[in-house]
Amino acid sequence: MISTNKTELDLTVSIGGLTLQNPIMPASGAFGEDMEKVVDFNRLGAVVPKSITKEPRKGNATPRVCETVGGMINSIGIQSKGIAYYLENIVPYYGRYDIPLISSISADSVEEFAEMSEILASRVEVSALELNISCPNLKGNGLAFGMDPEITYRLLQTVRQVTDKPLIAKLSPNVTSIQEIARAADEGGADSLNVANTILAMSIDVHTRKPKIGNVMGGLSGPAVKPIIVRMIYQVRQVSALPIIGCGGVMNGEDAIEMILAGASAVQVGTASFIQPTAMLDILEEIKQYMRQYQITDIKSLVGQVYVQKQKMEEC
Amino acid sequence: MKQGNMRILSNRQVSDRYWHMIVDASGLDAEVYPGQFFNIRCSEETYPLLRRPFSIYRINRSAGTLEFLYLVKGLGTKRLTERKAGETVDIFGPLGTPFTLQEDWKTVLLIARGVGIATLAALAQDAAERGIRAAAILSARSQNDLLATKTLQGFGADVYKVTEEDGNSDVVSVRLLLEKILERHKIDAAFTCGSKRLSRLLQEVTAVHQIPAQIALEEHMGCAMGVCFACVCDVREGETLKTVRVCKEGPVFPLEKVVLA
Ligand SMILES: Cc1cc2nc3c(=O)[nH]c(=O)nc-3n(C[C@H](O)[C@H](O)[C@H](O)COP(=O)(O)OP(=O)(O)OC[C@H]3O[C@@H](n4cnc5c(N)ncnc54)[C@H](O)[C@@H]3O)c2cc1C
Ligand SMILES: Cc1cc2nc3c(=O)[nH]c(=O)nc-3n(C[C@H](O)[C@H](O)[C@H](O)COP(=O)(O)O)c2cc1C
Ligand code: FES
Numbered sequence: 001m002i003s004t005n006k007t008e009l010d011l012t013v014s015i016g017g018l019t020l021q022n023p024i025m026p027a028s029g030a031f032g033e034d035m036e037k038v039v040d041f042n043r044l045g046a047v048v049p050k051s052i053t054k055e056p057r058k059g060n061a062t063p064r065v066c067e068t069v070g071g072m073i074n075s076i077g078i079q080s081k082g083i084a085y086y087l088e089n090i091v092p093y094y095g096r097y098d099i100p101l102i103s104s105i106s107a108d109s110v111e112e113f114a115e116m117s118e119i120l121a122s123r124v125e126v127s128a129l130e131l132n133i134s135c136p137n138l139k140g141n142g143l144a145f146g147m148d149p150e151i152t153y154r155l156l157q158t159v160r161q162v163t164d165k166p167l168i169a170k171l172s173p174n175v176t177s178i179q180e181i182a183r184a185a186d187e188g189g190a191d192s193l194n195v196a197n198t199i200l201a202m203s204i205d206v207h208t209r210k211p212k213i214g215n216v217m218g219g220l221s222g223p224a225v226k227p228i229i230v231r232m233i234y235q236v237r238q239v240s241a242l243p244i245i246g247c248g249g250v251m252n253g254e255d256a257i258e259m260i261l262a263g264a265s266a267v268q269v270g271t272a273s274f275i276q277p278t279a280m281l282d283i284l285e286e287i288k289q290y291m292r293q294y295q296i297t298d299i300k301s302l303v304g305q306v307y308v309q310k311q312k313m314e315e316c
Numbered sequence: 317m318k319q320g321n322m323r324i325l326s327n328r329q330v331s332d333r334y335w336h337m338i339v340d341a342s343g344l345d346a347e348v349y350p351g352q353f354f355n356i357r358c359s360e361e362t363y364p365l366l367r368r369p370f371s372i373y374r375i376n377r378s379a380g381t382l383e384f385l386y387l388v389k390g391l392g393t394k395r396l397t398e399r400k401a402g403e404t405v406d407i408f409g410p411l412g413t414p415f416t417l418q419e420d421w422k423t424v425l426l427i428a429r430g431v432g433i434a435t436l437a438a439l440a441q442d443a444a445e446r447g448i449r450a451a452a453i454l455s456a457r458s459q460n461d462l463l464a465t466k467t468l469q470g471f472g473a474d475v476y477k478v479t480e481e482d483g484n485s486d487v488v489s490v491r492l493l494l495e496k497i498l499e500r501h502k503i504d505a506a507f508t509c510g511s512k513r514l515s516r517l518l519q520e521v522t523a524v525h526q527i528p529a530q531i532a533l534e535e536h537m538g539c540a541m542g543v544c545f546a547c548v549c550d551v552r553e554g555e556t557l558k559t560v561r562v563c564k565e566g567p568v569f570p571l572e573k574v575v576l577a
Binding site: 029030031032033034035037038050058059062063064065066067069070071072074076079222223251271273274275276277278 | 317318319357362363364365366367408535536537538539540541542543544545546547548549559564
């Protein structure tokens with residue numbers, strides 16, 4: 001048997017023209033400068049700061065988070081200092097690191113997405129744009145751009161015209177058919193698909209009879225959502241050849257491998273970092289252990305390698 | 317800030333609803349200051365999932381221990397009571413901005429409700445070590461719920477107790493008591509934690525008497541390290557309101573700036 005030591009492992013992955021040294025990166029909104037005290041950013045695949053809006057935004061009422069079994073609901077509501085602050089402070093801050101900066105954008109209209117994308121893409125420090133078309137906390141009833149295939153298509157097509165930088169569309173899981181939205185984003189010109197944002201959810205305190213978060217509804221994240229996200233990665237993989245970034249409920253290396261087997265090329269980690277501040281680096285180590293255990297030298301060889309027997313699929 | 321396992325030296329029930337935990341913090345190579353907190357993993361399970369924040373109750377630098385005083389509120393704190401001496405507990409910290417004590421202060425006033433005293437006790441200890449006297453008003457539902465009286469008296473503090481049981485914990489009574497203390501002592505600064513009602517009262521009284529005051533706030537947290545923006549509150553910056561993070565810019569804030577909704 002050939003033994004594989006650390007140096008032989010190839011962890012590099014490509015997501016829509018962007019090559020990452022490894023498939024692990026933070027999820028937007030669960031990552032920030034303050035984490036540099038616990039995580040060496042240069043060891044990550046990329047950095048993804050919190051979604052930025054054009055104008056400063058105050059965010060939603062507190063409590064903004066509550067806990068549910070195996071997960072948490074958040075309704076931060078994209079508290080943001082606005083794009084001017086972002087360009088002046090956040091972009092240069094992450095620009096100092098050796099790894100790619102992926103800027104996540106949240107906007108109120110297709111035009112605003114395009115305007116912000118053009119501005120951000122003009123900065124050399126910004127390697128790719130993640131279009132957050134899926135935040136459930138913005139519009140009153142948890143509606144997002146990414147719930148409508150036509151708007152998704154138009155949005156991607158419009159943004160595509162203003163930049164050549166890789167575009168990642170962060171899809172909403174709060175749809176009847178994620179495949180339909182994935183196809184729309186692909187046809188519109190996305191280079192990669194993030195599957196997916198948080199799942200619209202609600203929790204009630206039975207003693208006070210009040211919703212547990214100030215904004216009534218919010219987005220569910222954490223281990224509870226992982227099976228749903230794995231299913232969606234698998235479904236999206238059927239209809240689009242674009243590289244997928246899996247996001248939702250990754251707590252350890254096996255969770256990340258599961259998403260890769262379902263079809264993801266890279267994985268984002270959010271809630272896990274709240275519980276274990278070093279989670280992203282721990283997950284990376286666990287992926288390497290898995291690769292050594294199964295003598296896998298190239299992580300790319302695992303993408304989409306779930307064994308599914310065709311007939312069984314058709315039966316159900 | 318640092319995350320790691322610390323050995324539990326003791327974890328005991330001290331009254332109906334309160335527990336006291338001592339951990340071996342000799343491996344922690346960071347200074348800890350009153351007002352700061354640690355984010356503790358109460359259980360290894362996925363429910364409860366998130367860590368829980370607890371203020372530092374006592375710092376024993378020579379013994380290398382840290383102490384926490386906690387109220388059993390829900391599942392997280394319930395799980396914490398099940399942790400035994402000899403086991404380890406996963407602790408992340410120290411986090412947040414501490415209280416500040418000025419060298420020229422001679423007497424400070426502490427006013428705490430319920431488990432808010434857990435946060436102020438470390439400050440009383442620090443004040444005593446610096447030769448600053450303390451007067452403390454402790455408020456609770458019942459005599460049994462009054463915490464840390466002996467600890468505070470051990471630091472030389474004058475302790476005034478008010479409870480619902482004794483019918484003297486309402487705002488009007490506490491205001492009278494406050495005014496009496498302010499007549500008796502020259503109070504250089506005031507500190508509070510644990511009750512919006514008492515904080516509002518202290519905000520009014522310290523404004524009138526022009527006494528600087530600080531408050532330790534609580535808010536539901538996600539990350540406790542300033543990245544998720546879950547734990548925000550509003551503070552006044554001149555004419556405008558600014559939204560700040562309790563875990564990062566706080567939990568200690570100048571009382572006059574805080575918007576107490
Ligand atoms: C900076 C800071 C310092 C604190 N210091 C202490 C202390 O020294 N001793 C002590 O007993 N308590 C302290 N608390 C409150 C303590 O964190 C909560 O009582 C505890 O999280 C409740 O958890 P639970 O699972 O038992 O309750 P549950 O009600 O089941 O908790 C559910 C959720 O609500 C959150 N939550 C509930 N109550 C509070 C609260 N008052 N503040 C913030 N989040 C809350 C929990 O963290 C959890 O996410 C502090 C809170 C903060 C923010
Ligand atoms: C507190 C919090 C804030 C978030 N803010 C954003 C955001 O600004 N933009 C975004 O695209 N996703 C945001 N998300 C969603 C995450 O990026 C991610 O999609 C989700 O948390 C699922 O991953 P997880 O289970 O690993 O946390 C946020 C999630 C959390 C928990
Ligand atoms: S808890 Fe995340 S910013 Fe304070």
